[in-house]
Amino acid sequence: MNKKLKLGMIGGGNGAFIGAVHRLCARMDNKYEFVAGCLSSTPEKAAKSAEEIGLDPSRSYPDFKTMAEKESLREDGIDVVSIVTPNHMHAEPAIEFLKKNIHVICDKPMTSTMEDAHKLFETVSQSKAHFFLTHNYSGYPVVREMRSLIKIGELGKIRTVKGSYLQGWLGSKEEETGENKQAEWRTDPKRSGVAGAVGDIGSHTMHLIEFITGEKLISVAADLTTFVDGRKLEDDASIMIRMSNKVKGNLSISQVATGEENNFRLSIYGDKGALHWSQENPNYATFSKLEKPNQIITRGGSIKQDGSFSHERVPAGHPEGYLEAFAQIYSDAADVIQNKENKTDLIKILPNVNDGLHIMKFIKATVDSNNNNSAWTDLSTIK
Amino acid sequence: MNKKLKLGMIGGGNGAFIGAVHRLCARMDNKYEFVAGCLSSTPEKAAKSAEEIGLDPSRSYPDFKTMAEKESLREDGIDVVSIVTPNHMHAEPAIEFLKKNIHVICDKPMTSTMEDAHKLFETVSQSKAHFFLTHNYSGYPVVREMRSLIKIGELGKIRTVKGSYLQGWLGSKEEETGENKQAEWRTDPKRSGVAGAVGDIGSHTMHLIEFITGEKLISVAADLTTFVDGRKLEDDASIMIRMSNKVKGNLSISQVATGEENNFRLSIYGDKGALHWSQENPNYATFSKLEKPNQIITRGGSIKQDGSFSHERVPAGHPEGYLEAFAQIYSDAADVIQNKENKTDLIKILPNVNDGLHIMKFIKATVDSNNNNSAWTDLSTIK
């Protein structure tokens, strides 16, 4: 029997969708106990949110500095803090807690600016605490299975990757309705960063491609478009990519794709095989082997690899979803923090500060390419 | 902020798949706290299981009678008990806790014998406590949405229902491998009851048809088969059904359907429309309206009805699954127990002792029909 980790949260107050998701996911596998928070941007709102979700008032803090200070002094202080604020409010609290050697689980993308990204990177390298990013799609069992199949060579040499992440929720000017906080900050360069759709969902797409293939992005050529008049950041992108080992790829990213909910798909083609996955029906993947009929892989099905970390909570045929995949990141982070047996391997697949900095460079390079008439832009040029 | 309900459990110890599912689902929406249990059939195993899952040893009980006795005397005693044992061990503990006015959440089918079913039915009718059955598929948001669409007349008069629940896990003699406890008790008439596949998954199929359509089963004609040599209960069934309001139906139930994982599908045809749902991709349904193109309904999508109790935790496009649907039963039960605002409506859709007794009659009538050369057998003849 494990002792549960004590968890705090920055952001995620009253009405914040993603805060509730984090708390549910932390709770799912019974490895965390939520005990402290600075849930909103003002002390009043923070206190109100704390009350609503039943947080002990003495551990509801008016600001993250006070929280880091006080919690680090308590004997029963938090082990881990989740940062679920808009992008521009990731770096400062993360740095504060890392300095107190409190582990951090942070939403993606890592920061809103390259400057913050580098600062945070430095801090992590000097802290004893762990830093994890919630690139939650890497928690899907079938996704991890795909990574494992590629690692053992089932696809041969990877040639090309086709990725698309298509949503329709920003098809009109949601940020001006006054009813959509998500839309407001995500389309605001001050809070979101230099990119809109690319920062929000392009970042997931690029991370997952690297996660599954094991190849790293080298260069991008991008065409970004803002289809909704007056919007400040792009809401649609075509991105051609070049990766290590001569892997090529093509990405379609959109938040104005009418009728799409969360249509995130990847196809990965190697010279001996291919894999296809779609987030909206995530318990299955299609696995092609040269000269063989396509096979349907299922979560926990007969093809499951040892060491894939493709964890399933219920047997194949009983669908798991987004929350389970998200919870997997929390579960694995807990195992690493508590020095479980599989720690060494888990730490390699959990999204970390290197991924965070790298994906920040991807976002910046994409914007730079677009500003340079879609010229190929190497990530190595991004500072 | 709610106070959490205190939860106990009968069964669900060491290695029991369904016990862990119940605990995870109880935890998901933060409405229960698991505090007591009699987790296994012997005091030693029970204690060991309690230790493994971190239960306070003073609230790990050697038998359910002691547990009911002791917990009912504590000021902080359990509010609710989950019964997750094999079928033959449902009635006795349920009755014991109900007599102490402790609420019961019980696995399906309700009991292993009609006699037990009647006894339990009597007890419930005399207890102040609630009794709920985990016909968990009725917790899927899209399933509840379908029920709601039918209720408001979108399908017109229901004509015919085609249901199939196909699994392959009992395709060979799993009950003799010594490694499959599920297979052992589910194929054992003493623990399972008069039916195998029909009791296990036919019961879900029939419940869900009634749940969605609002019509009640009247009569069955069945052909049961035991395909695996030496097995004691049927592993495959064809069942023709007749329901209230002249609704007809046809069910295919199998646990020897090679290659199937948990393929549970329903199609419901009315004179103005139809609905189709498949459990393995449960966030979608197909909705046909006369002379219109088929529509794809999504969980939480644009067609969502008020009062459908089709609760979603994450937006459409972010798939939810089996665990979330199962958790919904727990969540709704908590709301009823705690007299939440929507209690009156929720109590109508939660599977209860009437459903339990009715489904027991369905199982018995199916077996009787088969024993009588597939003759039509009315549920009214089942005692």
Next chain:
Amino acid sequence: MNKKLKLGMIGGGNGAFIGAVHRLCARMDNKYEFVAGCLSSTPEKAAKSAEEIGLDPSRSYPDFKTMAEKESLREDGIDVVSIVTPNHMHAEPAIEFLKKNIHVICDKPMTSTMEDAHKLFETVSQSKAHFFLTHNYSGYPVVREMRSLIKIGELGKIRTVKGSYLQGWLGSKEEETGENKQAEWRTDPKRSGVAGAVGDIGSHTMHLIEFITGEKLISVAADLTTFVDGRKLEDDASIMIRMSNKVKGNLSISQVATGEENNFRLSIYGDKGALHWSQENPNYATFSKLEKPNQIITRGGSIKQDGSFSHERVPAGHPEGYLEAFAQIYSDAADVIQNKENKTDLIKILPNVNDGLHIMKFIKATVDSNNNNSAWTDLSTIK
């Protein structure tokens, strides 16, 4: 280079959907030349239809007897006649042409009465000419591939078959609109026979199950329903079946399934594997092998068996459909008639008079069972 067979047609005149289909399919593989016909029920209509489709007026006949007589006397007379009239008008012309040793390709079901079926059977057995039935779904390449896979043992011992054939076009009283000739005769016992939906599409379902599995139907228990008020024949059926070698099955047949177009699906489960096929996307099948991921078979794909007669006209990925499958029956019939090399094998898979009589017994047994309160009814009892 082949000489083309000379083809005549009975029925299929002005506005008759299926006549045009037959002619297109006969033309597709360039093995027939359409030269003579008695296209409608009256001499005037027949002449008008002939003119419209460009038939030589001297070979447009007022009645089938004259046609059989005259064509059999011409040196360049027809080799083959297609009979595409309503069911009650199959036997007489077929018998007439068979007596002249002209080959017959006849629509299904074979006749409208058992009496006619026996008469036709006798005639075929005494004629030198071939008699083929257009159970056209057996012409699909993937269907033939499935048959071949089962024949070589890939499914092991067949256990159970789940079939459904669901249409919605008779959901209201189409036969009284005055605009739907198909609906008129298919719901008229005098022209259609003792059954409606079962005769029309149940017959296809049962034939295809036997074609693919190689097992023969022994007994049925059926529940037939007429959902549309005042209709004279059933429009919906549930049918439980027992076949040779202890194979069981369950069929759902409906022509009032709102929203369904031509949803014909089969799942065949053996102890070592399973196969699934759906007519509306007919270029694919799912092939399950025990303990292996499901595979997707494609028309002409890598799994193709020698001797499956699974003919494809364009490579996999270029979909073929209903017309190609239908044309395959014509193409194979031509090869048999012209004594091509593969004649001996083809003759075994083409639907013939034995199938015709057998399926007539299936239809009658289904109706008898329904009239006898769904009692199991052996085909051996049907005279």
Next chain:
Amino acid sequence: MNKKLKLGMIGGGNGAFIGAVHRLCARMDNKYEFVAGCLSSTPEKAAKSAEEIGLDPSRSYPDFKTMAEKESLREDGIDVVSIVTPNHMHAEPAIEFLKKNIHVICDKPMTSTMEDAHKLFETVSQSKAHFFLTHNYSGYPVVREMRSLIKIGELGKIRTVKGSYLQGWLGSKEEETGENKQAEWRTDPKRSGVAGAVGDIGSHTMHLIEFITGEKLISVAADLTTFVDGRKLEDDASIMIRMSNKVKGNLSISQVATGEENNFRLSIYGDKGALHWSQENPNYATFSKLEKPNQIITRGGSIKQDGSFSHERVPAGHPEGYLEAFAQIYSDAADVIQNKENKTDLIKILPNVNDGLHIMKFIKATVDSNNNNSAWTDLSTIK
């Protein structure tokens, strides 16, 4: 009753897949009679092929010039010639027949060089004969339906298009096996032109996008790759596009996509709706309307528009495929040639010499962009 058009063919001899497809498709709707040909590249092969497919030896010609000469002098000479040779052999014969005022149906892309394209364009503009290109995917009923829906404004303003055409048949060096003539000429710049995959299937993709949306391509930025060592033309391409009315798009084209057969998909997003189509299941499209559930359009289903020229030969639910769509081009071309009533409208949707020249520019611009480090390249710069 129509008189049939007399059809000749250049290429398509012994073993040529596409020649047989053309002849079958010309035959399907009974509007052509195949009477003359120059079927192979040498007189001997041509004669042999003619014999095999039963062509009158007196109308089997040793070269296309003789054929054009002789046929134009016959009273019963051909009305139309189909040109089904490799790309480099399109222009010369086409020009020869057009000069004799014989109509031409030509395979795509129109030529192998821009020079030939311009010559042919000139010739067509001076000929009384029609010139059609077999961009056969525009013959699919559902594709035409999509075009029609967009034309009447159902999608609002088109924003972005995502297209992919993925095949795997050139995944290894097929052109050196000695057994794949298709692979040989398609990877040979002398016969194919400046591009490989882009010329072969990228051309279809780009044509269909313009056909459906009504927007014209303006500029491309492309990254072409030759994954198979030693191959002379690209076998994979990512192409970003900009079209009229600020429509953007992204294309993924590959012939080394392991496991893909003929996976051609389009998604078209407007500000009021979206449409999705996949060639491998071509009888369906998904139609999204803002704030409404997605709808499934079927061939010939309830949404069918007047004037869509979405012709179906069999009712919805009876799948049609590649051959029927291809035949539609032949059928419509015949109607235009024979001055049928709908000629004026049909001529607008049939792929013609303008499309041919435009698509040639697309191919060239794509190659130019790639050679210029993926710089945006306007079609207006292509000469």
